[in-house]
Amino acid sequence: MTEIQLNLINFPHREILSTILKDYSDDFEFTANGVFRRITPPQCSDCGFPMSYNGFNTYRKGYLGEASVGRYLCSACGKSVEEDRTFWNNLKTGFFNILTEICLRLRLNHVSYELIEDVMSLLYPRDKDTIRNMVQSAIEKLEVPPVNGTQFVNYDEQHPKAGRNQKYRLTLLDSLTRQVIADELFDSKDADTIEDFLTRNLDAHKPIFIVTDLYRGYSDIFKRVFGNNVTHQLCLLHLNKLIVNDFPRKTSIEQELVKYELLDIFYNGELEIEFLSCLIEEERAMKRKSGKEYKVWVREAMRLFREFIHSLELKRRREDKNLERRTYYDALNNFKELFSKIDSFEIAVRRRLMKIKELWPKLTAFYFVDNAPATNNALENYYSTSLKTHRKKQLVVPGIEEQIKLSALKRSGIFGRPSKTLLDAFLMFIPFLDRG
Ligand SMILES: [Zn+2]
Missing domain, CATH: 3.30.420.10 (Ribonuclease H-like superfamily/Ribonuclease H)
Known part of the structure; x- marks a missing residue:
């Protein structure tokens, strides 16, 4: 353990200092003037002559503080060396790693570098380019952990x-x-x-x-x-998107019903189908009236239907439920029933049904594998x-x-709960704060 010469200033920091210097051997001291050096100057690495103290170098980091490390001089050959300052570099790294992580999390949420610079001006001012470099070199270094046993x-x-x-x-x-x-x-x-x-x-x-x-x-x-x-x-949801696109944006009730019968193959749409079925007779009657009258009617009917769908969505969300997926047996029956009346449909629907028939094994593969996604x-x-x-x-x-x-x-969980806060890292600088 490094010897720490206490004085009135660093006395309260004994614990922090011993944590910071714990990796150094007994050969080191932290003097009352705050200089980190060997208790006995080392031997010259060139000529082997015992070196002597030769003052110190001071390293500053803006807003954080400064550390002084001893210098040694060989009086035989004139070689001058400086004590190792890994502890100081580690302190800075600890602090800047947390700053970097803050920036990474902001970037992850699409915050611009301009805004990050703005936020940093409240924490530890850094300009935009420095922040960009911090983020990009951190991203390069981080490894995404491999995923095991993927099936x-x-x-x-x-x-x-x-x-x-x-x-x-x-x-x-x-x-x-x-x-x-x-x-x-x-x-x-x-x-x-x-x-x-x-x-x-x-x-x-x-x-x-x-x-x-x-x-x-x-x-x-x-x-x-x-x-x-x-x-x-x-x-299956991509299939449903394609089905929706098979129909014009403004459909008749009859078309809308066919659309929902197709969607109903794999996802339960009974309520929607029931709602639309109730309007089918009325639509036939309205179609016999003037085009304008029908247009007004169908616009209102579709508005009510959309409102109904929306209320179903809200209900599912409240109950935290997803669209109910059909069992294989129901899906197959629904499809067979539609396919049996394929000739009654418009061309886009006929093509879609043919396509579903062709792709059936690939649309239903998930039914036959436990836990498989659809x-x-x-x-x-x-x-x-x-x-x-x-x-x-x-x-x-x-x-x-x-x-x-x-x-x-x-x-991969890298941005989980942090083990250290910026304040934790900052507190380690207390013994080194600028006392000027
Ligand atoms: Zn020497």
């Missing part, structure tokens, strides 16, 4: 623009832990890029259950990468918190990558 995976893409350049963000999420497995930015999303991305980030030798949207030929890529180990699930909801949520859609266009590449990494770090 259920969500895959999705985003296409953010960096200035004029189209970028492609490919993301893999562990469905169970909701941890990010990989989240990378590319200049292209051709099959080779996706294949390489999957090969690098997933274990192709383990069985894998992977959810994607309904676009493009993922299946071929998955077959190439995983062979027979892969079960491919198509996101949607990419987790990944959609992740995207919405990590890279706001309305910001996508303005981001430059480092900004996108910064957000991607920060969100991954957050998911």
Whole structure:
């Protein structure tokens, strides 16, 4: 233990000083004048002659304080050395690490560097460029912990623009832990890029259950990468979005009813269907009247329906419930019933039903695997918190990558409850505060 020569000033700080200097051996002292040095000057490393004290160097850090470390001089060869000041560097690191973490958390929540500079002026003034450097070098150093034993995976893409350049963000999420497995930015999303991305980030030798949207030929890529180990699930909520898009924005009650019958295949829409069914007869009667009269009527009817849907949503939210998913048996029955009257539907609906028939095994894969996800909801949520859609266009590449990494770090729990506050770190400087 370093010897601490107490004086009236540093007397109250004995405990802090011994904590700070605990890693040093008995050979050191902290003098009454606040100089950290060896009790006996060392031997000269060049000529072996015992050195002697030669004053000290003082290191200052703005707003925090200063530390003095001893200097030694060899009277034989003139060599001058300075005592090790790791303790001082550690103190500064401890303080600035917490400042950096504050900045990281602000960046994670999309706070601009301008505003962070503003906030820092209340804590420890730093200019914007310094803050940007702190954040970026911290992000580079932090490692996202690897996810173990991944079996259920969500895959999705985003296409953010960096200035004029189209970028492609490919993301893999562990469905169970909701941890990010990989989240990378590319200049292209051709099959080779996706294949390489999957090969690098997933274990192709383990069985894998992977959810994607309904676009493009993922299946071929998955077959190439995983062979027979892969079960491919198509996101049911994405299917529902496509169904909604099959209809015009302003529908008749009859069209709206067909829409809800399609949505009802996988998600319980009984109440909506019942509501719309009650209006069908009335709509037929209204359609026999003037076009204008019908228009007014259908506008009002749809307004009431939207109000009804909204009240159902509010009720689910109050009860903390999700849309009720159909059992496999019900889903199959609902689909069969619709398919049996396929000829009565408009062309877009007929195409959609044919598509559902073709994709049926991939839409229903989750029913046959315990705990398997049926949607990419987790990944959609992740995207919405990590890279706001309305910001996508303005981001430059480092900004996108910064957000991607920060969100991954957050998911992995790195920004949990801090072990030390800025005040804790600051209190360690008390023995060194500028006494001027
Ligand atoms: Zn010497």
